[in-house]
Amino acid sequence: MQLLPLFLLAATSAAQTPQSPLLSGDVDACHNACAALQTALGDRVFYDSNSPLEGFRDEYYSAFQREVVPACVVTPLSAADVSEAVNVIRDHQCIFATKSGGHTMFPGASNAPGGITLDLKMLNRIEVNVESETAGVGTGNRWKDVYKVLEPLNVTVVGGRDSNVGVGGFVLGGEYFVAWTLGGISFVSRRYGWALDNVRNFEVVLANGSLTNVNQQSSPDLYFALRGGGNNFGIVTRFDLEMHPQGQVWGGQNIWLFDHADMSSRRSALGLTPSRFSWTLNWFLQKASTGVLKVACRLGYCTTIDKMFEVFLDVVRVDQVDPYAQLYMSLGYAAQVNAYIAFSALIYSKPEEHPEVFSKFHAIKNVYSTNRFGNLTDMYDELNGWNEGGFRQEWAAITVQPNKDLLMRFFEVYMQEIELVKEVNGLIPSMVIQPINKDEIRNFGKNGGNCLGFEDDEGPYLQIVVSSAFRWTDAADDQAMHTAGKNFIDRCTALAKEMDLLHPYIYQNYANASQDVFAGYGEKNRKKLKGIQDKYDPEGVFSKLQPGYFKV
Known part of the structure; x- marks a missing residue:
């Protein structure tokens, strides 16, 4: 069994991967654990690139996760197989990670560098x-x-x-x-x-x-x-x-253009200068696109960032009385055409065309819309079509109270940070805003309550997320993009604190590896979680041997 070359490759991968976890697998411990698992589970354990590992890597959403090389991959066919794997991993003290769909952005979260990755895709009944x-x-x-x-x-x-x-x-x-x-x-x-x-x-x-x-x-x-x-x-x-x-719903994806003159004025106020002339295709493409954008604005197809925030916040407040309305909004910059855009998913979970709650959005002329009747699967599949995998990603999240002035300042920060990386190859940067509504918070108390730390009378809040649209293509740009993402979230956090509008909660699904998610749950809940962890896992199997995700 030729395992050592793969273990050396795994160790090298862990060292070279940006944002990789501090811990990687002990070569001897993980070598022995993989061998023991192969004895116990046979062909459910894979080692080398001639195995199904190639397809396994492509299942990860983020390029960072795809670049991680585990010592071996286990694909359990049953809960009993998972139990066997946990026993072997614990006995051999090898680090591990667990993968369901593999959608986390940062390396090591659900793929163990030099360790054992449990791929649970066959637990699909x-x-x-x-x-x-x-x-x-x-x-x-x-x-x-x-x-x-x-x-x-x-x-x-x-x-x-x-x-x-x-x-x-x-x-x-x-x-x-x-x-x-x-x-x-x-x-x-x-x-x-x-x-x-x-x-x-x-x-x-x-x-x-x-x-x-x-x-x-x-x-x-x-x-x-x-x-x-x-x-x-x-x-x-x-x-x-x-x-x-659940029957049919109404909704879809919508895109609006931001007014060129308004954005030029805002850029100038921030000291952001237009691109200098150059004999490049990108420069001429940007100039041609600017001309098209100006024509679109004259025809009424443009709006302002001020108006979009006003409408979004009005809907967030009004839709507190309409539980069928769900939405989020993303603000983006298309570097190739030098245009700022707004993107929003408007979903009404019963078959009512153009519901009143979204009327202010409908009053703004958009350049793209898929609003229609359909089932929820149609809406989910459509969103998946916008989220192509395989790119390098930077996510982070904070939660704030809804306030227009704060959002305007966030967008200024976004413009400044993106200006520094706008030439990055394959760049798609966005600022995603989604509400946490009072209805959702009230449901947090169901079945004895969850551990997120909200009170029943709180809300609404907005999550300000640097999400999957902060993506790029080349590893050479990793440091610049990580810096841009960190600067954006740090500056937004400071602004929200300054205006006394910051909530401590951080949405775990969109959080950055550097963020302390459980601090946002409150000290009382964190202490309670640590006590429960000590009771059910006194040896720290899931805290010490599974280092790649957020720890209590």
């Missing part, structure tokens, strides 16, 4: 229980597979807005989907809460290798911890999700 109104969903599913089964029954579950995201990580904390629950905002969250609030029961492999069912009756403390506690308490192999009636 879906069992509908009409009597209990639940769907038993294996953690290895992607949401498109779940919706395909449920839609003919006119029911849904609170799941991912991108149909290709994995079930596990989304439920436990968000959209990177490994086998734990981070949170999970859905297009029906106003009515039913986040994904973590709609899990009736978790099937979990604990640190001692035992398989148990965790719910509010059997283990209320662990049930509380799993609802937002990330990967710190066990590996969830199945979620029993509450089903809800």
